[in-house]
Amino acid sequence: MLYRICLLSFVCLISSAMVASEGTAYASERQSVELFEFETPGQQKQAIELAKTLRCPMCQNQNLIESNSPVAKDIRLKVFQLVKAGKTEQEVKDFMVARYGEHVLYKPSLSRQNALLWGLPVILGLSIVIFMLRSVIRTKKQ
Structure with a gap:
């Protein structure tokens, strides 16, 4: 009986530590998305407009800008990075479709x-x- 209680306590301790570490990972990633710097204001506008045309795979009814889900933040960061790297709008959309499927587009082909x-x-x-x-x-x- 005491063995089971100790084992359960250990499992709870480990799981709470994992949740805490995930929270800090998401917090640092959220900061990187919110503080992302573009080279020009035009590039920033292009990235935001492009992210508005992509659907969050988790939420389905929100675009990447509106959604606060961790998945949307990951994708939004990737979109920002691709735009900053000089990719065209179609190249970014092709990348997202290849990775998440065509349902990620609000206007599928x-x-x-x-x-x-x-x-x-x-x-x-x-x-x-x-x-x-x-x-x-x-x-x-x-």
């Missing part, structure tokens, strides 16, 4: 998969309406 995703419900809805109209017409004829 038109592809077969996206067209199928948006077109299938429309086709299905029209098919149902046509089927219902045919059924009503047949019933009236009888």
Whole structure:
């Protein structure tokens, strides 16, 4: 019994130490995002506008500027670093899509998969309406 209590205390101590160390890691990373310096104001504006067009993978309904999640801060820092390194907007978007998938973009490109995703419900809805109209017409004829 005493062994279990000591083991549980040890596990709690270790887990609290891990949480504390993660908190300081996030705090230092948050500082690096908030204090990020660009070479020109135009570069800063470009990076912020670009981050507004990218969706937080964790939040889904917020862009990288609005979101305060640790994932969004990591991605925002990477976007800032890529812009500062001289990457174009399309290169940054391509990097983010390759890493997080196309759902990270607010305006995904038109592809077969996206067209199928948006077109299938429309086709299905029209098919149902046509089927219902045919059924009503047949019933009236009888």
